[in-house]
Structure formats: C-alpha cells, structure tokens
Amino acid sequence: MASEIRQNKATKQWVIFAPGRGKRPSDFRRPPSGKDPIPDHDPGCPFCPGNEGMLPSITLETAGLNDSWQTRVVPNKFPALSQDGASDRYRRGLYLAMNGYGVHEVVIESPVHNRNLAQMEPGEVELVVETYHRRYVELMNQHGNMMTLIFRNHGWQAGTSLVHPHSQIIVTGMVPAHIRWREEQAQRYFDESGRCVYCDILEFEARDRGRVIAENESFLSFVPFAAEVPFEMWIIPTRHQACFSNLTDREKSGLASILKFCLARLHHKLGDPDFNYIINTAARYKAHEPQLHWYLQIRPRLTTEAGFEIGSGIKINPSLPEEDAAFLRGD
16 A cells, blocks of 8 residues: 555644555564674675665665775665655545655665664765765755655664664655744744854854763764753754755765764763664755754653653653763763
C-alpha cells in the first residue's frame, strides 16, 4: 500500500502514513537493556561491503582509502515517502490529504559495520558532511521538493533498526507546521529587532561561556539555555546563513570537526547513549531570508516523555544546562 499524508484538521499538522515501513527488519534492533558487542563486518547487513546485492541501488558514492568507498547514498528499501505520484492536495470529506510524495534516502557513513562518527577520523566525518551537502543541494534543486531533513538515529531508543552507521534524508512536498512555526517566530523577532534571533543567541553564548562545549573558526556548540532534554546540544555556524546549502568547503571541515568532538564527548562521558541529531534548515524559497539561521541539534535519549509533557507540550528537564555543559567539557 502506498504512503499517504493526512492533515490534522484541528492543528494543521501533517501525519505520514507509511504501511510499508512495518516490513522493516528487526533483527538488528538493539534490546532496551544492554548493548551487545558489534562486529566490524556483518554478512547479513545490506550496508556492509560485499552485500551490494541487498541494496536497491547506489545513488552516490565517495571514495575512501585503498580504492574503496567511504560513504554511500542509497534509496531506503522501506521508504516513508516515494517520488511516485504528485504532491497535489485532495479532499477526503472534511479532511485534507495528499499522496505520500517525497524522497527517502540512507547515507551509509562508513564501510565498517561498527565504526560510528564518534570513533571516525576527522577526514572520514568530513566526507559524511560532504555527502550530506551534495545530496541536500541536489534534492532541493528538484521541482516539488519543499523540505529536506537530514537526521541520524543512534541506538534502539532513538529509533534505529540497523546498527551499521547511517543517517537518513527525507524530502517532502510540503512544509510541516512545526517548521513553519519556527520560521514564524524568527520572523517576528526580526520584525521587532531587525536582527536574527540565532545570531543574538550565538553572540550571547559565546560571551557568557557558561554553556559552551566547543568552538572553532566556523561553529559554536553549546547546551541551550532552555534545553528540553539532558545534554542537548546545538551546533550553530558563526557566519549568518539560513540554509545548509550555503556551507563553504572550510565550513564543512569545521562542522565535521565540532560534530565529531560533541559526539565523542557523549560517547565517552555518558557511555554511548542513544541520540538523534537533526539539521534544522530553511524550507524551500526561504534560503536567503535574513531572519533564518540553520543549526544542527543533538538530542540524547536519556529520559522518557510522560503524561504532563505530552498533554501540555511543556518539557521537564531534570538536568541543568550549565551543569551538563561543565560535565561534557570535563570541568
């Protein structure tokens, strides 16, 4: 059955219904308690070298050492969305819906089955960032693609189903209310002050230093003042830029360096916790807006959302951002 996207009439939020996702393999899913040792190659893993016959196809490949590949982009075998069909809206009585139009790709980050970003060499992480950027630019140049979201799920609680290091890219033909809301808040701030709210946050955090984790020429990472979960981190480019596509080669290297550092701190200081990271960037036609500023958000999965949080929308964080930052820095 093909995917369909339906809109909640009361909230205007879109929901993707993807029955095909229920067929995903679960053999590689880690159990909730404990993490078993992972080999460097798995003969049953479709992402490992030598198992190319298990892949639908290979969209992009970057070269590694010894004439081998380092990163690959492949179509998701169990996509949430598909390029089949149009993104036109249609009515279902009272309700609004659309075909499950979009793109769903997997970025295989390494040929080594157990080599996550925190353990990679800087050059290897830089190739992952380069792969993200190349696919982002290509996908956002295609007609009908309104939003491209690059994200990584690490660990069972974060939603991963294959342990081989990989990220995902999902493209939609609409912009979710969540992203429009974030854009609107930035627009309101700009209208009132004439400034980018993210640039102001960046300037304050760099001066205050209490929540900063790391910095380099191009990026600052810190625990947000109102972090929603323990050890949440933002990585923000110091140069104002609304869209991930605007990255320069120097900035790609800077992003790879600071991302590796932040993930390595999580890995070593917190025992390799499950986490998600997301690149929050401008939707189509917003790439040059002066009020928008892209950033990468890391959210460890150390707590569980409960009834009050679900019902109110207010997060309860049992950990203070200043203490989290000091712990991650090693103070």
